[in-house]
Amino acid sequence: MLDYDFDESIGYWLTVTTQRYHRAFNDALVPYGITFRQSQVLGWLALEGELSQAELAGKMMIEPPTLVRILDRMERDGLIRRRPCPTDRRRKLIGATAKSKPVWAKIVDCAKVIRARATDGLTDRQQATLKKLLGRVHENLLLQPPAELFDR
Amino acid sequence: MLDYDFDESIGYWLTVTTQRYHRAFNDALVPYGITFRQSQVLGWLALEGELSQAELAGKMMIEPPTLVRILDRMERDGLIRRRPCPTDRRRKLIGATAKSKPVWAKIVDCAKVIRARATDGLTDRQQATLKKLLGRVHENLLLQPPAELFDR
DNA sequence: GACAATTCGTTAGCCTGCTAACTATTAGCG
DNA sequence: CGCTAATAGTTAGCAGGCTAACGAATTGTC
Numbered sequence A, B: 001m002l003d004y005d006f007d008e009s010i011g012y013w014l015t016v017t018t019q020r021y022h023r024a025f026n027d028a029l030v031p032y033g034i035t036f037r038q039s040q041v042l043g044w045l046a047l048e049g050e051l052s053q054a055e056l057a058g059k060m061m062i063e064p065p066t067l068v069r070i071l072d073r074m075e076r077d078g079l080i081r082r083r084p085c086p087t088d089r090r091r092k093l094i095g096a097t098a099k100s101k102p103v104w105a106k107i108v109d110c111a112k113v114i115r116a117r118a119t120d121g122l123t124d125r126q127q128a129t130l131k132k133l134l135g136r137v138h139e140n141l142l143l144q145p146p147a148e149l150f151d152r
Numbered sequence C: 001g002a003c004a005a006t007t008c009g010t011t012a013g014c015c016t017g018c019t020a021a022c023t024a025t026t027a028g029c030g
Numbered sequence D: 001c002g003c004t005a006a007t008a009g010t011t012a013g014c015a016g017g018c019t020a021a022c023g024a025a026t027t028g029t030c
Helices: A010-032 A036-048 A053-060 A064-076 A100-118 A124-142 A146-150 B010-032 B036-048 B053-060 B064-076 B100-118 B124-142 B146-150
Strands: A080-084 A092-096 B080-084 B092-096
Touching: A010 A036, A010 A100, A010 B010, A010 B100, A010 B124, A036 A053, A036 A064, A036 A080, A036 A092, A036 A100, A053 A064, A053 A092, A064 A080, A092 A100, A100 B010, A100 B124, A124 B010, A124 B100, A124 B124, B010 B036, B010 B100, B036 B053, B036 B064, B036 B080, B036 B092, B036 B100, B053 B064, B053 B092, B064 B080, B092 B100
Parallel strands: none
Antiparallel strands: A080 A092, B080 B092
16 A cells, blocks of 8 residues: 555645656757746846845845856856955945847747746746745745754 | 846745745755655655656656666665566666555655645635746746747 | 864765666567 | 667766864853
């Protein structure tokens, strides 16, 4: 007896759906030499201007060491630059370069296509419901660190 | 002007929610020396008995080279064994070991806890809706390979 | 002012996602 | 029966998720 219908679980569907989304987006971006995650860096910089690495990692909800390597590759490819913060020598400020501007335009094009494919046949209401429910699951999992829970 | 509200997109919420789910699950499994993905291998073997690598990769919806390394680590840790298929020398059959049985019991415990946390405050109907919508997005992205779409 | 705590960014190492390419084997067709 | 196409599993290399640990710098407290 299995005890757990894991292949029908939310975790299973979250995993396979997100992987498929990333693959579709990355495939679409291949001609521009950029990845889904790099496009998100450019998105945040486009939205908010220069950000520190700590701020950017927070907005992308990834750990700082993960962002370091993403930024390393983007700096190598000339899409971003790092500059020291004039007021706090611990910090580095990340800015998009002129070279990244046409790339961002392509990213937006790809994003619109992938989004349209992903949501084909879903009403605006269903899309809003999906985002709301994902947000709820996300919020639930931010609470109650596992150590506290299992130490009961 | 930004042109695209990427931080409100489905892709964004899929990404951050799935990462959070994986982290919570992996955190819960740390004491048992296993990972979320390894637990899924054991789950499929528990559900269907021995499977070939190709079958297992298909069910987990990952590429075969990815599965190779997951299985390598599990074989190293004594949780699975590979044996040649008696009728087809290309194939290897993956079976769970006796050592994995108590581990599976712990995985089920953790899965129940994480699931309960993730869905806290959601009705059964909302959970069904979430899975259905994720399934629709997943199905949409399986259709129409990107190359065909962009070649229009 | 001294010192502890915290923050920032980094490096190392592990896990897991992919593509490309390869070898061994089986299936199918003429 | 011979040959081509397809399948199965592997290796290599890159991208990106994490934790742990570290050094440099700033903040906060006494």
